Amino acid sequence: MTVSSAPGKVYLFGEHAVVYGEPAVPCAIELRARVEVTERSDGKLRVHAEDLSLDGFTVEYGGSTAGRPDVNVSESLVSAAMGYVDEAIGQVRDVTDTDDAGFDVTIESDIPLGAGLGSSAAVVVAAIDAATRELGVTLETDELAERAYRTEHNVQDGQASRADTFCSATGGAVRVEGDDRRSLEAPDLPFVIGFDGGAGDTGELVSGVRQLREEYDFASDTVAAIGDIVRQGERVLEDGDLEELGRLMNFNHGLLSALGVSSRSLETMVWSARDAGAYGAKLTGAGGGGCIVALDATPETETALSFTPGCEEAFRAELAEAGVKRLE
Ligand SMILES: Nc1ncnc2c1ncn2[C@@H]1O[C@H](COP(=O)(O)OP(=O)(O)O)[C@@H](O)[C@H]1O
Ligand SMILES: C[C@@](O)(CCOP(=O)(O)O)CC(=O)O
Ligand SMILES: [Mg+2]
Secondary structure, rough: OOEEEEEEEEEOOOOOOOOOOOOOEEEEEEEEEEEEEEOOOOOOOEEEEEEEEOOOOOEEEEEEEOOOOOOOOHHHHHHHHHHHHHHHHHHHHHOOOOOOOEEEEEEEEEOOOOOOOOHHHHHHHHHHHHHHHHHHOOOHHHHHHHHHHHHHHOOHHHHHHHHHHHHHHEEEEEEEEEEEEEOOOOOOOHHHEEEOOOOHHHHHHHHHHHHHHHHHHHHHHHHHHHHHHHHHHHHHHOOOOOOHHHHHHEEEEHHHOOOOOOOHHHHHHHHHHHHOOOOOEEOOOOOOEEEEEOOOOOOOHHHHHHOOOOEEEEEEEEEEOOOOEEEO
């Protein structure tokens, strides 16, 4: 058995815009997905998702190499839940040139699904790392990030950036712009997260922005303006100027809302955080529901969010310096 873990992330700036070649600054956080992999001799893939709960029930999915479920759960639901894992194993078979490799995969994750905290990237990075090492192949971090990116790119119909998966593989604060990706020096940022208990469909939300850009030049201008915010934000990040970082986060959120990826619950949490005195607050990830991220070194924002209608959970998140961890 081989075990790896990988962190989730929040976007300080740049989600959605990064899909169209603008820069983004995601930061890894200490919420992790942990994946155990044991090779099978029969070539089958069996995935046990310990805490994958969709609509109130858990899916245990196992089946032949054709990836068909042998449980009586609708295929569409299983493929939605397991699409990333299936594709990740496909990348493992490709990079290790072992088309018939079978695995028992068990996934445990602290990261809420579809909430903008990069659960898909964390699961994919940890699964690819553990499964390749189970076959005796240890990938360099860059190759691991590349294979994880290809996984998200294929699952999200070609609509994915390198940001989430590079951040999860590398850890810390990173800057991604197209193929260019590198780590950033960042101060210890006082992240506070609000979670509305919901989720957004990344593929669907990314498609919505793509359609807006195709229809309106000003939507493309809005995406480009987010890129300008990110370039200003990375200059400020190194100085650790939380006041200006917060202002830029607020601006970024406003443009994401204009692009149609916010929601009533995300707006309520963002304003609750700002009214509590946070330096800034914005949705994180694909949007549509899920999480906001705020900066506040005091307990005020966390307290205010915990009393905000529609906020199911409020918590602090530490910057995760380590990306993928090889546990066994
Ligand atoms: N614990 C898990 N077990 C299996 N698959 C998971 C798990 N967590 C996330 N996933 C996969 O990632 C998908 C959510 O990814 P996505 O929509 O990009 O949201 P986010 O990355 O913001 O969490 C889930 O639908 C599922 O396919
Ligand atoms: C919307 C996007 O920029 C980030 C998606 O983040 P998440 O999967 O919702 O955590 C898509 C991408 O960069 O692949
Ligand atoms: Mg994702």
